[in-house]
Each structure stands twice: as C-alpha cells, then as structure tokens.
Amino acid sequence: MATTTPSFPSPSVMEVLFSTEQIAARVKAIGDQITADYAGLTKNGQPIVLIGVLKGAAIFLADLARSIQVDNTFDFVAVSSYGRARVSSGAVKLIKDIDNPIEGKHVILVEDILDTGLTLSYLRGLMLQHKPASLKIATCLDKPERRLVPIEADYIGFQIPNQFVIGYGMDYAEVYRNVPDIRLYPEEAVGH
Ligand code: IMP
Ligand code: MG
Numbered sequence: 132m133a134t135t136t137p138s139f140p141s142p143s144v145m146e147v148l149f150s151t152e153q154i155a156a157r158v159k160a161i162g163d164q165i166t167a168d169y170a171g172l173t174k175n176g177q178p179i180v181l182i183g184v185l186k187g188a189a190i191f192l193a194d195l196a197r198s199i200q201v202d203n204t205f206d207f208v209a210v211s212s213y214g215r216a217r218v219s220s221g222a223v224k225l226i227k228d229i230d231n232p233i234e235g236k237h238v239i240l241v242e243d244i245l246d247t248g249l250t251l252s253y254l255r256g257l258m259l260q261h262k263p264a265s266l267k268i269a270t271c272l273d274k275p276e277r278r279l280v281p282i283e284a285d286y287i288g289f290q291i292p293n294q295f296v297i298g299y300g301m302d303y304a305e306v307y308r309n310v311p312d313i314r315l316y317p318e319e320a321v322g323h
Contacts, residue, residue, distance in 0.1 A: 139306050145314035148296060149289060154271075154313065157288045158191070161269060162198025164286060165239070169201050172237055172265075178202035180238045181269075182229060182258065184250065185209040186308065187243030190300035191271040191288070195241060205241075206230055210250055223253040229261075238263040239286075243301050245270040248282040255282070271299065272313070289313075295321065 149157075169179055179199065183192035185207050196203055209227035238258060242251055251268060258266055269286035276293045295318075297303050298310030303320075 139303070140317060140320050142298065142307060142310045142314055145297070145317060147312050147314055148291065148294075149299075149313040151312050154288070154299060155194070158194045158198050161286045161288065162195060162200070165195075165269070166200040169199075169237060173201045176202070177236060177264075178204045180231075180233055180236045180263075181205040181241050182233075182238060182254075183207045183241045184243070184254065185227065187300045187302065188241045188271070190308070191243055192241045195269065206233075208254060210254065212250075223250055225257065233258065233261045233263045235262070235264050237265045238267070240266065240268045242268065242270045242284075243299075244272045244274065244296075245282070245284050245287075246274050246277045247279040249280060251284075252280045252282045272296065272301075 165179070173179060179201060181192055181196055181203055183189055183205060192205060196205055206229045207227065208225065208229060210223050211226050212223055240251065240254055240258065245251055255266065255268070267285040270284040271288040273284055273287045273290045274293055275290060295303070295316040296313050297307035297316045298313045300308055301313070302308045303316050
C-alpha cells in the first residue's frame with residue numbers, strides 16, 4: 132500500500148471506486164478497441180505512439196501499452212499548471228516535451244483524468260503542430276461535469292462524477308500513486 136505520513140489518511144479507510152479487476156477489464160476492452168481501430172493503419176510497420184502525461188498516466192499507460200495487440204511505442208510529456216490559479220487562468224506550461232518526432236505517426240495521448248479539459252486541450256494543440264498522421268485521446272477517468280473547455284476523449288476507462296480520487300497513478304499531493312485500485316479521497320482530508 133501507499134507510504135503515508137501521519138497527515139494523510141490510509142488508503143484502507145477509503146472507499147474503493149474501481150477494483151484492480153474492474154480496471155484490468157476496462158484496460159483490456161480499450162486495448163482491444165484500439166487494436167481493432169489501428170490494425171489496418173499500422174500494416175506499414177509504423178507503430179502507434181502513446182504519449183503519456185506524467186506522472187499520473189504512467190501506470191495506465193504501462194497497462195494499456197501491453198493490452199494493445201498492434202505495435203506501439205511510447206513517450207512522455209510533463210506539464211505544470213501555474214499554481215492553484217490554473218482553473219481561473221487556464222494556463223498550462225510544458226515542462227517536458229516528447230523525445231522523438233511524431234510527424235506522420237498515429238498518436239494517442241494518454242491521460243489519467245480528463246477533468247476541466249485544460250491540460251488535454253493545450254497538449255492536443257501542441258501535438259497537432261507536429262503534424263501527426265492522426266491524434267486521439269485515451270483517458271482512464273473522465274469527469275464530464277467539470278469541463279471548462281470542449282474536449283472529449285476517444286477512449287475512456289470510466290466516467291465519474293465530480294469526486295476526487297486517488298490510486299492507479301493518481302495522487303493527492305504526490306501521495307497514493309502506488310495504490311493499485313482507484314479510491315475516493317475523503318472530502319474532510321482535502322486541504323492538508
Ligand atoms: P484538467 O483536465 O486540465 O483539469 O487536468 C486534469 C488533471 O488534474 C489530471 O491529469 C490530474 O492530474 C488532475 N486531477 C483532476 N482530478 C483529479 C483527481 O480526482 N485525482 C487526482 N488528480 C486529479
Ligand atoms: Mg495528471
């Protein structure tokens with residue numbers, strides 16, 4: 132389980148929203164869907180490029196890459212928001228770019244949570260400048276109620292209401308990323 136400090140509640144007291152089995156089943160279903168969608172496109176030997184958004188998407192990407200049955204490779208980007216004012220300012224900054232060119236490649240942006248949409252709409256715009264052959268979005272979780280900009284994912288693990296969750300790569304203050312399932316973070320613990 133996660134390494135916790137006294138100020139952070141143990142994951143064992145948190146409600147499990149999605150079990151490891153439920154997550155694995157959805158990742159397999161998305162992998163199968165991507166396999167079917169891209170089977171014809173990758174016949175020329177060009178692997179799909181999965182681009183994960185650090186750090187939250189790392190675990191979802193690791194599982195997804197292995198559930199896709201056509202050649203795929205991966206890269207990572209990292210973004211930072213300008214503090215907690217992000218939601219009002221909408222400002223997102225790239226702090227780590229892709230390592231390899233994606234021009235002419237079939238690209239899937241892989242994110243942990245599609246929330247306000249600010250991060251993914253910024254990254255989509257940035258990636259499109261590289262002229263990929265195609266660009267799609269896969270997200271483990273989607274919180275449609277929270278959207279501030281119009282953007283939808285092509286592949287979605289689960290839709291959830293406006294609740295804060297941790298585990299399976301997702302953190303609260305960098306804690307809980309290693310929790311293997313997805314749990315509800317208690318409202319009363321927010322703000323520590
Ligand atoms: P947005 O779509 O630009 O608002 O950003 C989504 C990002 O916010 C995700 O990649 C997560 O890093 C973070 N985030 C949003 N909701 C949650 C949550 O419930 N738990 C953990 N991180 C979250
Ligand atoms: Mg994130």
